[in-house]
Amino acid sequence: MSTALAPRVDAPSDLELVVATLDGTYAAFEVLFRRYSDRVFGIAMGMLRNEAEAHDIVQETFLSAFRKLHTYRQESPFRSWLFRIASNACLMRLRARRRRPEVPLEVRSPGFKDDGHHERPVVDWSPLAPKLMEDQELGERLHAAIEGLPDKYRAVLVMADYEHLSMKDIAVEMNLSVPAVKTRLHRARLAVRQELCEYLNGTV
Structure with a gap:
């Protein structure tokens, strides 16, 4: 051999x-x-x-x-x-x-329409990026927000934003349709974004 x-x-x-x-x-x-x-x-x-x-x-x-x-x-x-x-x-x-009870996504995130889009405007994510890189406490808040997501949303977010997999690859991994993956990713990102914005605004 x-x-x-x-x-x-x-x-x-x-x-x-x-x-x-x-x-x-x-x-x-x-x-x-x-x-x-x-x-x-x-x-x-x-x-x-x-x-x-x-x-x-x-x-x-x-x-x-x-x-x-x-x-x-x-x-x-x-x-x-x-x-x-x-x-x-x-x-x-x-x-x-960080042991804490899992909170339903709908409780922590903005309201969604039937098509998966949010009902009201939310703060733009892009300005937070530089601060996330520099602020350790904010980085910890980000990871806590991701960890607090329901499993089906967290898995999609991690595969898309950390593993950089395509929507098609994620769909295969999760046994979902591509539109379903996009909806879950959209909701997961909004939930994380909302929690970070509340933290930055001093409401958390």
């Missing part, structure tokens, strides 16, 4: 590397690690805002992926599967940090 990848001009695909790993060529998994470890670290830093924990998440994610590699199905890209492992690991840490 070979333990090294044969030289080739073009880079092997993720699926080829997965198959090679399952066949015992463990160097193939090292290639996957080099290919995606920075992306996993970025996801973890974005969600946890803690470098040490982010490094831990990288190790946990790839160890978990290696152990569960035989369960990977090809319905979605390998990177999507890997990033889900990473985001779930981050969410578990966030839950451990």
Whole structure:
């Protein structure tokens, strides 16, 4: 049984590397690690805002992926599967940090019409971006707001805004239609935005 990848001009695909790993060529998994470890670290830093924990998440994610590699199905890209492992690991840490009852989305967010759009104007999100990058307390409020979302909304938000998956990929992951994904993402972003705006306005 070979333990090294044969030289080739073009880079092997993720699926080829997965198959090679399952066949015992463990160097193939090292290639996957080099290919995606920075992306996993970025996801973890974005969600946890803690470098040490982010490094831990990288190790946990790839160890978990290696152990569960035989369960990977090809319905979605390998990177999507890997990033889900990473985001779930981050969410578990966030839950451990901040235990609080889950509040229904409708209670914490603006009212919605039947088409998923809000009934009244809300504060523009874009001006908050620079402050989010600089204000640790506000960053913690952001993560708390995300953690407080119902699971079906939080999962879509994390995949879209942290994993940067396409609407189509998220739809496949969640077994939803693309319009349903867009509606959930719209509502999740509005709920988080509303909580941050209330915090900035001193109402929280």
